[in-house]
Amino acid sequence: MLTTELPILYSYRRCPYAMRARLALRYAGVTVEIREIQLRDKPAALLQASPKGTVPVLVLANGQVLEQSLDIMAWALAQQDPEGWRQPQFETEAQAWIARNDGPFKQLLDRYKYPERHPAATQAEWRAEAESLMLAPMEQVLQERPYLLSESPSWADMALMPFVRQFARVDLAWFESAPHVALRGWLGGLEGSDLFQSIMDKQTVWKPD
Known part of the structure; x- marks a missing residue:
């Protein structure tokens, strides 16, 4: 109840x-x-x-x-x-970005973050594979427009941002020096937004009464 x-x-x-x-x-x-x-x-x-x-x-x-x-x-x-985060004319493209993120990119992110659990490749090799799969294509799109689908944020931007943020934080020095200027601007803008800041307040761990 x-x-x-x-x-x-x-x-x-x-x-x-x-x-x-x-x-x-x-x-x-x-x-x-x-x-x-x-x-x-x-x-x-x-x-x-x-x-x-x-x-x-x-x-x-x-x-x-x-x-x-x-x-x-x-x-x-x-x-x-x-x-207008979710607009019908962009839905196919949004779903494609999300599928790439939630499938192969998430797998590579986990391998990059925990390379000791995935010794089939080095951490740098996992990072390079993820960069080719996701970061480079995002950079190419974001050089042409401020967000993934159009001139304004979409649910695809918001669905992907937490994962790109996590990827960046594995080795922040590398990310900040990598040739992904537009991607860094996109991430920084979303991460610094009032909306994102508002959902990151620390919460007390819930205990049942």
Whole structure:
């Protein structure tokens, strides 16, 4: 039984999937109860709502559970999309960027971040592969326009930004010296925005009453 009429978002501040969900919810003006969890000590309420035990998970007031970050983004934007993040004419391109990010780029990001777990290649080799797959194509597009799909931000920008941010932070000195000027500008602008800053406030770990 829910103890609040607000949707409940189980989240972890540093998780890029949770970041994209929080971005969409905040942008759409959806008020939620954020329950910050510890990944090593997942609360029973989260596992009851979603046995997969990963975040984000959004439990709606009617009991419906959204277990995937993209589903949460889509739901939020269906409530309100004041600046046109999701426009039909860009949907095919948006889906292509997101699929590349969530599939092969995320795999390479994990290998780059934890090279000791993936000894088939060196950290520099994993980075080079990821750079070729994602960073270089993004740089090419962003040299032509300020955002991935058009002159204004889209849900594709917001879905990818937390992962590019995580990639950059693996070796920030390398990222800042790499030949991706437009990409750095895109990332810096989104990361420094009021919207992003508003969803990165530190939360107290949620404990059931």
